[in-house]
Amino acid sequence: MSKKNIIVVGGGLSGLMATIKICEAGGEVKLFSYCPVKRSHSLCAQGGINACMNTKGQNDTTWEHFDDTVYGGDFLADQTAVKGMCETAPKLIKMFDRMGVPFTRTAEGALDLRNFGGQKNKRTVFAGSTTGQQLLYALDEQVRKWEVKGKVNKYEFWEFIKIIKNDKKVCRGIVAQNMNSMEIEAFRADAVILATGGPGVIFGRCTASTICNGSAVSAVYQQGAEIGNSEFIQIHPTAIPGSDKNRLMSEACRGEGGRIWTYKDGKPWYFLETMYPAYGNLVPRDIAARAIYDVCVNQGLGINGENRVYLDLSHIPAEYLERKLGGILEMYSEFVGDDPRKVPMQIYPSVHYSMGGIWVDTKHNTSIPALLASGECDYQYHGANRLGANSLLSAAYSGTISGPEAIRWSESDDIGDELTDEQLAAAKQECVDEFENIINMNGKENAHKLHHELGDLMNRYCTIVRVNKELDFCMGELKKILARWSDIGVNDKGHWANQEAMFVRQLRNMILYAMVICKAARMRDESRGAHYKPEFPNRDDEKFLKTTIASYDPETHEPKITYREFDHSLIKPRPRRYDVAKGGK
Amino acid sequence: MSEQKTVHFIIERQDSPDSKPYTEEFLVPYRPALNVVAALMEIQKNPVTKDGKKTTPVVWECNCLEKVCGACMMVINGKARQACATLVDHVPQPIHLAPARTFPVIRDLQIDRSVMFESLKRIQGWIEIDGSWEVNTAPIQNPYTAATAYEIAHCMTCGCCLEACPNVGPQSDFIGPAPTVQAYLFNLHPFGKFDKEKRLNSLMEKGGITSCGNSQNCVQVCPKNIKLTTYLAQLNRDVNKQALKNIFDK
Numbered sequence: 056m057s058k059k060n061i062i063v064v065g066g067g068l069s070g071l072m073a074t075i076k077i078c079e080a081g082g083e084v085k086l087f088s089y090c091p092v093k094r095s096h097s098l099c100a101q102g103g104i105n106a107c108m109n110t111k112g113q114n115d116t117t118w119e120h121f122d123d124t125v126y127g128g129d130f131l132a133d134q135t136a137v138k139g140m141c142e143t144a145p146k147l148i149k150m151f152d153r154m155g156v157p158f159t160r161t162a163e164g165a166l167d168l169r170n171f172g173g174q175k176n177k178r179t180v181f182a183g184s185t186t187g188q189q190l191l192y193a194l195d196e197q198v199r200k201w202e203v204k205g206k207v208n209k210y211e212f213w214e215f216i217k218i219i220k221n222d223k224k225v226c227r228g229i230v231a232q233n234m235n236s237m238e239i240e241a242f243r244a245d246a247v248i249l250a251t252g253g254p255g256v257i258f259g260r261c262t263a264s265t266i267c268n269g270s271a272v273s274a275v276y277q278q279g280a281e282i283g284n285s286e287f288i289q290i291h292p293t294a295i296p297g298s299d300k301n302r303l304m305s306e307a308c309r310g311e312g313g314r315i316w317t318y319k320d321g322k323p324w325y326f327l328e329t330m331y332p333a334y335g336n337l338v339p340r341d342i343a344a345r346a347i348y349d350v351c352v353n354q355g356l357g358i359n360g361e362n363r364v365y366l367d368l369s370h371i372p373a374e375y376l377e378r379k380l381g382g383i384l385e386m387y388s389e390f391v392g393d394d395p396r397k398v399p400m401q402i403y404p405s406v407h408y409s410m411g412g413i414w415v416d417t418k419h420n421t422s423i424p425a426l427l428a429s430g431e432c433d434y435q436y437h438g439a440n441r442l443g444a445n446s447l448l449s450a451a452y453s454g455t456i457s458g459p460e461a462i463r464w465s466e467s468d469d470i471g472d473e474l475t476d477e478q479l480a481a482a483k484q485e486c487v488d489e490f491e492n493i494i495n496m497n498g499k500e501n502a503h504k505l506h507h508e509l510g511d512l513m514n515r516y517c518t519i520v521r522v523n524k525e526l527d528f529c530m531g532e533l534k535k536i537l538a539r540w541s542d543i544g545v546n547d548k549g550h551w552a553n554q555e556a557m558f559v560r561q562l563r564n565m566i567l568y569a570m571v572i573c574k575a576a577r578m579r580d581e582s583r584g585a586h587y588k589p590e591f592p593n594r595d596d597e598k599f600l601k602t603t604i605a606s607y608d609p610e611t612h613e614p615k616i617t618y619r620e621f622d623h624s625l626i627k628p629r630p631r632r633y634d635v636a637k638g639g640k
Numbered sequence: 641m642s643e644q645k646t647v648h649f650i651i652e653r654q655d656s657p658d659s660k661p662y663t664e665e666f667l668v669p670y671r672p673a674l675n676v677v678a679a680l681m682e683i684q685k686n687p688v689t690k691d692g693k694k695t696t697p698v699v700w701e702c703n704c705l706e707k708v709c710g711a712c713m714m715v716i717n718g719k720a721r722q723a724c725a726t727l728v729d730h731v732p733q734p735i736h737l738a739p740a741r742t743f744p745v746i747r748d749l750q751i752d753r754s755v756m757f758e759s760l761k762r763i764q765g766w767i768e769i770d771g772s773w774e775v776n777t778a779p780i781q782n783p784y785t786a787a788t789a790y791e792i793a794h795c796m797t798c799g800c801c802l803e804a805c806p807n808v809g810p811q812s813d814f815i816g817p818a819p820t821v822q823a824y825l826f827n828l829h830p831f832g833k834f835d836k837e838k839r840l841n842s843l844m845e846k847g848g849i850t851s852c853g854n855s856q857n858c859v860q861v862c863p864k865n866i867k868l869t870t871y872l873a874q875l876n877r878d879v880n881k882q883a884l885k886n887i888f889d890k
Contacts, residue, residue: 075772090701091757093797094709134708142670155829157790170811182790188708189793196766211754236747264703275680298671299678299724300705378787382794388708389725390673456770463672477885503685546687546694551656552747555697 059083059465061228061458062244064196064271066213068447070250071194073461078201080462084088085242086198087118087210087231088451089266091194095266096252102307103169103179104151104447106144112169115176117141122626124445127173127339127595128438128636129584130628131284131602133621136417136435140452147451150179154193154412158182159379169379170310174338175637179444184305184383187433188449194312194451214557215271218247218278218426219482223471226426228479229521230486234366234557237550239486241479245465246425248457249275249540253431255407256573257565258518259510262294262303266461269469272413273564274433276571281422282605282614283414283434285568286575287585289441290519291407292343293366293400295391302404304366304383306443309336310559311379312371315343316399317356317364326350328549332464335632339439341585342633348519351403358401364401366500406518408446410437410585411575414604419457425464429453435601439584493559494550502559505543509536509562509569519570521588526577533573537566537612571614573607578616596628645670647679648690649733651698661745662664664698665690665734676723677702677712680749700749708743710796713803715750716738720803722863723749728729740803753799759819760797764837766831779830791872792825792863801858801868807851814851817858817868824871826877840875840882849879 059082063070066088074084086092120141127134150157152166159167159181168177182189191518201207212234219228219241228243243500254269255261276282292307293315294301309315314336316325328335338346347364347376351357357364368376368384373396376384387395413428415435421428421601429450436449464470474482516522516529541564547555581595582588602621605614646667667690668679677700678741684697687795702712705724712723715738717731728735743751769775795818802808822837826832843849851873858868 072772079771079773090703090709090711091753091797093712093757096704098701098708098796099704099706149774149777150769150772151829153767153769153775155789155826155832157786157793159790160781160783160786162783164783164786182793183710185794188792192793193767196760197755197769199761201767218806264709265705266703284642295716297673299675299681302706319825353738388726390675457796490812501685503681507685514659545696547698549655552699554699 059462060243060466061461062087062242064229064247065095065250065252065430065432066253067081067095067250067430068191068194068450069454069457070248071191071198073248073250073458074207074430075201076455076458077462078206080459082462082465084207085210085244086207087215089134089212089214089215089227089234089276091211092209093192095191095379096267097447098188099262099264099303100305100447101184101305101354102171102310103186103444104190105171105174105442106448107141107178108148108166108168108180110147110165111177111613115177117144119176123174124442124554125438125626126631128440129631130438130600130623132436133417134440134625138625139417140436140449142320143241143452143455144313144448147448148208151190151193154197156189156193157184159359168520169307170389172306172309172337172343173334173442179310180309184307184380190447190451192335204225213291215251215274216486217274218423219474219478220423221474221478225424225469225471227470227474230482232486232490232557235552237553239483239490241483243474243479244373245470246427246431246461248427248429248461249413249432250428250430250457251432251573254565254568255406255544257509257569259507260297260301260514262291262301268565269568270564272560273568275421275426276605277607279423279607280426281414282409282411284601284604285409285571285577285605287410287439288406288438288518288572289340289408289410289585290344290404292340292347292404293402293566294405294407295331295387295400296363296405297390302386303407304387304402305380306340307380308366308368314367315347315364316367317350317358319356326517331633333635338633339440339442344519344589347404362403363401364403366402366454367400368395370417382570383479391613400549404519406514408441410434410439410441414602418460419453425470427457427461429457437618439586442451444532457578463631472575479483482543490556490560491555494545494548494553495560496543496545499537500543502543502555502562505539506562506565510567512536513569513572514526517576519587521576521586523577523588523590526573527563529568530572530577533566533570540566562590567612574614575605575616600628646777647728650736651659651748652738653698654739654745655747657744657746664695669689670728674728676716676726676728676735676863679704679728680723688766694779698749699747706794710798713740713798713800714738715803717750720800720861723800725863742803743799755799755818756799756802756816757796759815760822762815762821763823763842764824764835765819765822767826767829768835781830785828789825792821792866795822795866796864796869799864800861800863804857804861806855807853812851813847815847817852817872820849820852820866821866821871822874837882840879841878844877844883849876
């Protein structure tokens with residue numbers, strides 16, 4: 056087998072960036088995805104991508120970006136990693152510009168910048184309100200070029216099932232399934248990169264795409280990869296509630312001057328501006344989401360008593376809105392029926408992003424040799440809370456690290472022998488047997504209904520407010536759901552494009568991942584970033600300035616939780632407040 | 641208790657690429673703001689037809705449910721559109737769902753649109769850069785030209801325009817409006833235009849822009865409101881100019 060043969064699972068921003076880096080280094084990529092990579096979830100990112108371009112006369116610095124990110128993440132992010140990301144950001148923007156991303160421009164044709172939450176300087180580069188779509192397309196186009204050159208082989212509509220290790224416990228391949236023909240195949244590689252995105256669908260209704268189910272992450276967790284900081288789930292403050300999904304209303308709305316309010320004593324109350332005078336509507340997401348929750352649930356001041364508040368753009372000139380936010384305003388009109396240029400939008404917080412994910416080192420190596428992870432599926436960069444417009448950045452940046460690191464593995468003697476035919480056949484057979492067992496399930500439960508229950512449970516107990524007693528209850532319920540999974544009845548017994556059977560397999564992975572989130576939340580007795588426990592309202596650096604590590608216990612199917620030190624040597628932790636200016640260097 | 645309001649669906653199904661299509665009818669509980677994808681999800685939870693017959697869940701493709709990914713395009717009451725953005729309140733019942741048969745059917749409403757991605761290779765749908773490493777800062781761009789590029793760059797390869805176009809199909813090899821217009825996008829870029837001739841020449845070949853019959857259906861159905869016919873006309877002019885240039889340069 057020729058060297059430098061890398062498998063990349065996931066064709067979003069991170070997977071495509073890694074693919075390009077691998078091709079540029081002379082490697083070849085097998086690229087696996089649930090969907091044509093151009094339809095990956097990165098395209099749902101709207102508001103922009105942070106980079107210190109310093110073109111607005113504010114003396115912005117990459118250090119300030121670094122400090123904002125660490126502070127915004129409540130000091131739980133690896134600081135060397137974050138610093139590297141912030142320093143590279145402006146170079147990535149120049150690369151995307153050369154690739155033809157149609158960024159929004161100033162009158163003189165330079166890249167425009169906008170405000171975003173948790174940052175005082177204009178630092179967010181954007182393409183209208185569809186920045187993720189445009190960045191993803193640019194990388195999709197570059198990867199297509201490599202495909203034409205024969206360096207990339209796409210396996211679109213293939214589902215990753217699991218990794219395969221050699222005798223030295225090094226990851227040297229994967230098993231995947233063709234989602235149409237249902238054929239299951241085992242593949243060799245020198246190294247494998249997972250770039251499979253977040254686990255939002257575990258929560259049922261969320262802002263994520265239906266493909267963001269965390270199933271691949273759960274699969275490698277069950278094979279020995281550690282998960283870091285899984286309890287940190289970002290709740291986006293401004294989403295349009297929906298019964299099928301909550302649709303994101305970009306933070307760019309607030310960045311462009313949108314105001315959040317509700318009625319109090321018959322008058323509009325701009326509660327973020329009152330509570331946080333220094334940042335106002337531009338507080339980070341965890342802060343804004345908690346405030347909206349408090350106003351609606353504890354104070355009962357939601358619109359008409361419901362869990363909604365206003366996100367108001369109606370005071371901003373329509374032409375300006377059209378140019379800066381057009382795409383999402385159209386979406387709001389389409390799905391809700393009101394015109395946000397004329398009337399305030401009605402929004403409520405929603406599960407949006409996972410700061411946690413597969414534990415990786417600063418080179419994006421997981422705890423399994425030659426298995427790498429990058430993008431939302433890893434735990435790096437965001438600590439306890441992610442700043443808006445840092446996700447496109449971390450996705451792209453992490454791909455520039457994981458790709459070259461995979462190449463390094465492919466050139467190293469440490470990867471040991473390639474998989475034997477017997478090892479491939481055995482791994483494949485296990486997956487075939489598992490799939491046949493699923494097809495033959497004849498129990499009473501409907502998988503989609505069970506998933507609905509899972510989502511309700513997770514939304515209720517593992518989001519904005521967490522209470523230990525309730526988390527214990529939630530864990531108990533999750534175990535029951537896991538037991539009920541075995542009693543699923545599969546309606547579709549066919550072997551052609553059987554989406555139901557594949558969903559059943561994903562669902563089990565989702566339930567096991569849900570347990571990781573729940574247990575990690577239960578164990579962290581403090582409040583930090585997106586993780587808030589009224590019983591423990593303060594941050595406890597003494598005990599919990601540590602990464603949560605979850606590893607799978609095959610006996611109980613539950614995670615074992617431990618804590619690991621991480622690098623916070625560059626910026627000393629200080630109290631995180633947004634009612635007054637941030638301070639710091 | 642009042643009777644549960646339902647939505648009536650008639651769905652054209654097909655078990656495999658070569659098998660015969662058939663229809664099944666479903667009643668889905670109504671709720672405000674219900675869209676077609678959400679209704680299909682309800683059928684997954686309770687795959688029982690209107691007549692009480694147990695069946696398999698309907699197969700379709702979807703991802704984002706926000707009209708950005710392009711996956712859930714299907715024919716709804718005779719018109720190609722995104723299922724996620726089709727609210728049942730806005731279309732008359734019974735709601736007919738069918739696969740977009742311009743493309744090979746995989747199963748039920750799921751189709752194979754790989755031909756569109758292949759066409760993007762043909763028109764060289766990318767900017768030729770030396771590499772992802774640092775080179776020069778990209779040139780500034782006229783913000784008006786950039787705004788045009790931004791409009792075209794919204795194309796999500798959903799295939800509505802190919803489904804609506806009378807010249808796309810077995811009778812013609814036209815690659816269709818979407819991939820054709822992408823050539824115009826890359827020709828707008830400050831150094832994307834260095835390869836303009838290549839792209840225009842690719843559109844002179846079989847299935848290129850001369851196969852466009854100017855029926856203007858595409859612009860009517862584009863879910864992103866891209867002015868497809870405007871850019872097709874512009875491209876047509878560019879291709880003609882290039883053709884003349886090719887003759888004189890011989």
